[in-house]
Amino acid sequence: MATSTPPTLHDWLEAITANGSGAVPWDEVDAAFQAHLDALRLPRRPFRWIADLEEAFYDIYHAAWGVARDAARDAARDAARDAAWGAAWDAACDAAWDAAWDAAWGAARGAAWDAVMDAARDAAWGVAWGAARGAAWGATRDAARDAARGAAWDAVMGAARDTAWGAARGAARGAARGAAMGAARGAANPFASFLVIARHIHVFWITPTEIIAVPKPHIHYDAATGRVHRSDGLAIEYPSGNGYYFFEGVRVPERVVLMPDQLLRDDIARERNAEVRRVMVQRVGIERVCQLFEAECVDTQEDYALLLLDLGDGRKRPYLKMRNPSIGVYHIEGVAPNIRTVQAALNWRNHLTAEIIDDDNGAAWQQQGDVILRPHGAQTFRSRPTLLT
Amino acid sequence: MATTRKKLPHTILAEGESTGHKHEVFGAGVSLYDDGRADILVLDVPVLDVPANAETEIRHQEHGAQPIAPGEYDRLIVREYDHFREEARQVVD
Numbered sequence: 001m002a003t004s005t006p007p008t009l010h011d012w013l014e015a016i017t018a019n020g021s022g023a024v025p026w027d028e029v030d031a032a033f034q035a036h037l038d039a040l041r042l043p044r045r046p047f048r049w050i051a052d053l054e055e056a057f058y059d060i061y062h063a064a065w066g067v068a069r070d071a072a073r074d075a076a077r078d079a080a081r082d083a084a085w086g087a088a089w090d091a092a093c094d095a096a097w098d099a100a101w102d103a104a105w106g107a108a109r110g111a112a113w114d115a116v117m118d119a120a121r122d123a124a125w126g127v128a129w130g131a132a133r134g135a136a137w138g139a140t141r142d143a144a145r146d147a148a149r150g151a152a153w154d155a156v157m158g159a160a161r162d163t164a165w166g167a168a169r170g171a172a173r174g175a176a177r178g179a180a181m182g183a184a185r186g187a188a189n190p191f192a193s194f195l196v197i198a199r200h201i202h203v204f205w206i207t208p209t210e211i212i213a214v215p216k217p218h219i220h221y222d223a224a225t226g227r228v229h230r231s232d233g234l235a236i237e238y239p240s241g242n243g244y245y246f247f248e249g250v251r252v253p254e255r256v257v258l259m260p261d262q263l264l265r266d267d268i269a270r271e272r273n274a275e276v277r278r279v280m281v282q283r284v285g286i287e288r289v290c291q292l293f294e295a296e297c298v299d300t301q302e303d304y305a306l307l308l309l310d311l312g313d314g315r316k317r318p319y320l321k322m323r324n325p326s327i328g329v330y331h332i333e334g335v336a337p338n339i340r341t342v343q344a345a346l347n348w349r350n351h352l353t354a355e356i357i358d359d360d361n362g363a364a365w366q367q368q369g370d371v372i373l374r375p376h377g378a379q380t381f382r383s384r385p386t387l388l389t
Numbered sequence: 390m391a392t393t394r395k396k397l398p399h400t401i402l403a404e405g406e407s408t409g410h411k412h413e414v415f416g417a418g419v420s421l422y423d424d425g426r427a428d429i430l431v432l433d434v435p436v437l438d439v440p441a442n443a444e445t446e447i448r449h450q451e452h453g454a455q456p457i458a459p460g461e462y463d464r465l466i467v468r469e470y471d472h473f474r475e476e477a478r479q480v481v482d
Contacts, residue, residue, distance in 0.1 A: 249450075250407045270473055275407045275482035317472040326452040333480065334470040349467050367467075369452045370480045371402050371412045376461035389453035 006189045015199035020216030022239045024049070024200045032196040033204075033211050039190030046210045051240030053203065056214045063207045070208075215239055222248065231257060247283070250275045260284055265292045265312055268332075274370070278324070278331035286321070286330040293319075301342035307332070320345040326369070326389055347383065357383045394422040402447065402464050405482045414457065416445025 007015075030047040037044050050056040197204070197213075204213040218237045222229035227249035229235055234243035235257075245257045255262060256276070260283035268289065271277040281289050289295075293309035296316070300306075303323040308316040309332075318339045319332045335345040347357065350372060356362075356379065363378035366387035374381060400414040400421045414421070445457045466479040 249410070252407070272471070273407050273482060274469065274480045275405060278482075311472060315472070317470075334472050336470050336477065337472070349469065351465050351468065366455055366457075368412055368447050368449055368455050369403075370467045370482060371447070372465040372467060373402075373447070373457065373462040374465065376463050387455050389455055 007192055007195050011195060012198065015195050018199050018216070020200075020202070020218045020237075020239070022215075022218065024215045024239070025196075028196055029200055029213065032193040033206075033213075035193035036191065036197070037206075039193070045206075045208075047213070048210055049213045049215065051215070052217075052238035052242040053214050054242060055240070056203070056205075056212060060205050060207075060212060063205070063209075063212070067208060217243060220246075225249070233257070247279045250279050252276050252279050256280055256283055268292070269309070269311060274331065274333065277333075278329060281331050282329050289332070299341045304342045304346070306335075306340065306342045306345050318345065320349065324369075343383065350385075352381060352383065356380050359383055394424050397421045397423055403466060407482060408450070410450040410482075412447055412449045412452075414445065414447050416457070419445055 026047075026049060029049075033047055034044045050059060200215060202214045202216045204211060215238070217239075219228060220230040220233075220235045220237075221227065225248070228246040229248050230246065233245075235246035237243040245252050245254050247257055253276075255267070256279055260280075263280055263284050268277060268280045268284070271280060284292070290307065293307070293311075295307040295309050298306050298308055298318075303325075305321040307319050307321050309319050310316050317337055318335050320335050320342070321330060321332050323330050333349070336348050339345045339348055347353065350367070358380035359382050362380035362382045363375045364386040365372060365374040365381055367373075367385040368387075368389050372385070397420075400419050402412040402414060402421070404411040445459070446454045447457060448454045468477050469480050470477050
């Protein structure tokens with residue numbers, strides 16, 4: 001889209017932050033991509049849109065493989081060509097040198113022979129020999145001087161030619177750049193067409209053969225926290241109907257959002273991601289989780305409780321139930337099988353053993369969520385962090 | 390034990406997989422090093438490089454920010470036990 005008034009920063013921000021509406025003017029987007037290619041003086045290419053990111057990902061993966069394969073093939077071809085060129089050049093140099101040597105030697109020998117003949121005819125043998133030697137030397141010297149002069153001349157010519165070429169090329173490039181800048185200043189911003197793409201397109205790839213674009217999804221946010229969130233459907237929705245479920249900023253499986261009542265004991269216990277497990281517990285409710293696992297509380301301390309949970313296979317194993325101090329929700333994490341107190345569970349969780357705990361003289365340390373910072377080199381530590389958020 | 394430190398091109402202490410959130414340190418002169426141990430990074434806050442009135446803190450999108458005093462710190466990630474795999478592992482969020 002060519003605009004007579006260049007887009008402002010506000011226009012760009014509005015376009016970039018626009019949520020997907022599902023109604024994309026594909027012809028307009030296609031035209032914007034082609035205009036952008038025109039502005040870059042790149043060849044136009046077909047435009048294709050794919051309705052969601054996941055599908056596009058597989059397409060682009062195959063396209064990328066093709067590009068990588070072609071690049072590898074081109075590199076191999078170039079290497080072979082360079083090697084062949086090098087070999088040819090070396091052979092040519094050798095041949096030229098041999099020819100020059102043969103010519104020089106032949107000329108010198110011929111000149112010497114002529115001189116010898118002339119001298120022999122006109123003088124005695126000793127005189128003739130001296131003259132021949134002198135002539136041979138002179139001819140050889142002259143031939144060498146001529147060859148050197150020729151080589152020097154070629155070098156001078158080559159240097160001059162290269163200099164002239166460089167100067168001409170620089171001048172041409174400068175002139176072209178000046179002309180282009182002048183043309184650009186006189187025209188509307190050729191990249192303004194990209195505003196349409198920014199408004200409607202989530203991601204795109206320009207491949208050697210086509211343009212692939214994915215429309216912006218509609219993203220649902222929690223009004224209070226601004227986190228990606230939806231409690232009754234897809235939080236990120238593509239026009240295809242596909243998308244992703246998020247609960248309070250955490251990407252979770254569909255069942256966690258739509259059917260939390262159907263979450264089973266195993267779903268929670270086997271979930272490896274602590275944040276997803278926390279959302280599961282939040283959706284199911286900590287009380288029901290305790291029921292599901294037939295929890296037996298064996299120790300409590302402040303907001304912590306150590307629970308023995310029945311895993312359904314005859315084993316009862318310890319889990320630490322804790323409250324996230326920043327967001328105020330409960331979650332559970334497994335601790336080593338032999339642990340039976342909250343403090344032992346916290347020590348184990350925080351990499352503390354009885355040997356390095358010293359609540360009187362140990363180093364203070366701090367904890368933010370799952371991250372612990374301990375003074376480097378300290379030998380003993382307090383049993384609890386001095387800062388916990 | 391002598392270790393070779395390798396300065397990292399960032400000051401991110403941990404990054405969430407499901408949230409994209411991260412624990413990151415902000416402050417003048419703060420550097421993060423990998424000292425070669427598998428699960429321990431060293432946060433090096435050189436005393437001389439941190440002006441007395443500079444604020445160095447660790448921030449996260451959900452957890453409250455914490456100030457960090459000048460000094461060197463080991464970074465650890467809390468661990469949990471997977472009773473199905475019978476193994477301890479770093480907590481991943």
